[in-house]
Amino acid sequence: MRAVAFSVFGGPEVLEPVSVPTPRAGPGEVRVGVRAAGVQPIDCAVRSGHRAPGFPIERPHITGGEFAGVVDQVGDGVEGVEVGTEVLGFRTQRCYAEYVVVPADHLVRKPPAMPWAVAGGLSGAGQAAHTALEDLGVRRSDTFLVNGAAGGVGTVAVQLARAAGATVLGTAREENHAYLRRLGATPVAYGDGLVDRVREVAPGGVDVALDAASEDGLRAAVALVADKDRVGTVASVDAWERLGARWIAGRRSAERLGALVGLWSSEALHIHVRATWPLEEAAAAHHDVGSGHGRGKVVLLVG
Ligand SMILES: NC(=O)c1ccc[n+]([C@@H]2O[C@H](COP(=O)([O-])OP(=O)(O)OC[C@H]3O[C@@H](n4cnc5c(N)ncnc54)[C@H](OP(=O)(O)O)[C@@H]3O)[C@@H](O)[C@H]2O)c1
Structure with a gap:
């Protein structure tokens, strides 16, 4: 099958088209002919060798952790999924390829109306945001600050919080402010003076915060939120402990992904593919x- 892989760590240029054996679905597994595969910051980190990823690096290594496509092989013991079913799902690596093999509980059905690009890009950032909202207990009475609100994780976090009835503030560059307003958040520019700018637009204070971008933003969140147990980060891996915040690792499951698909179908969640x-x-x-x-x-x- 066709895939894209790297054989040495480095910049984007180390990614190259390769031809590798097509995987087969074993017992309890499903093979999917990939139509779309989302690109996440972790893929870039794996490629550059900057972060210990916690899984073996193969040579050549195919990265990518989310996909959408059409089931084309079903392993022994799998029920409820047939060849030809359109699905979206997740796996640890190997999604930049013509085919992926996953356990049957790593995917859900794709609604016919969901574009392939949206489906391919929903599993990673979407489930991280969904986990964060759950762990931080974001609810109707909350004022919620999202640092890095325009990105993949932030886009979903803002909308899930709005769907829960919370008031949402989001940091972004000026050029993304109109986008954040459309998602339902009050935009705030990040950088020096962030704490004061947030206090200006949220005189009643901030109850809960998620950092999906930067140590500076996480530091501001810690300064703004009284209950440090309600300050989480999915991004600032080197700073969360020192700053007294919570580390949030996305927990991916068919149930969580199905909940996101349901929100998309009911138009409570919009996924922007840039x-x-x-x-x-x-x-x-x-x-x-x-x-x-x-x-x-x-x-x-x-x-
Ligand atoms: N823990 C987990 O399970 C998990 C899962 C998924 C992702 N992540 C991590 O979460 C982070 C975000 O992922 P993503 O997919 O959302 O990335 P992304 O789509 O690249 O979004 C990052 C956003 O950060 C904003 N940004 C850049 N510099 C900033 C700064 N100094 N202060 C505030 N915002 C800034 C950018 O917005 P502007 O264009 O407005 O600058 C951009 O929209 C990454 O570090 C990723 O590795 C963790």
Whole structure:
């Protein structure tokens, strides 16, 4: 099958098209012909070798942790999924490829109306945001601050909090402020003076905060929220402990992904895809995501 992989750590240019054996679905597994695979910051970190990823690096290594496609092989013992079913799902690595094999409980049905790019980009950031809202207990009476609100995680966190009835503030660059307003958040510029700017727009205070971008933003969140147990980060891996915040690791499951799909179907969740690239041009997608800036998701299209 066709895939994109790297054989040495480095910049986006180390990603190259490869031909590798097509995997087969074993017992309890499903093989999916991939139509779209989302690109996440962790993919760039794995490629550059900067973060100990907690899974073996193969040579060549195919990265990518989320996908959407069509089931084309069903392993022994799998029920309720047939060849031809359109699905979206997740796995640890190997999604930048023509086919992925996953346990049957790592995917859910794709609504016919959901575009492939949206489906391919929902599993990773979406489930991280969903986990964060659950762990932080965001509710109707809360004023909730999201640092990095325009990104993949932030976009979903803002909308889940709005759906729960919370008042939401989000940090972003000026050019993303109109986007945040459309999602239902009050935009605030990040950088020096953030604490004062937030106090200006939220004179009643901030009850709960999620950092999805930067140590500076997490520090501001810790200064603003009285209950440190309600300050979480999915991003500031080197700072959360020192600053007294909570580390939040996304917990991915078919149930959680199904809940997100349900919200999308009821129009309570919009996934903005800012760019799509053919699989073979994954390097360009990594340049974009690796910049650390931008709205919503970048997705590879396969096939
Ligand atoms: N723990 C987990 O399970 C988990 C799961 C998924 C992702 N993550 C992590 O969460 C982080 C966000 O992921 P993502 O997919 O949302 O990334 P993303 O789509 O690249 O979004 C990052 C956002 O951060 C904003 N930003 C950049 N510099 C900033 C700063 N100094 N202060 C505040 N905001 C800033 C950017 O907005 P502007 O364009 O407005 O600058 C951008 O929208 C990454 O570190 C990723 O590795 C963790």
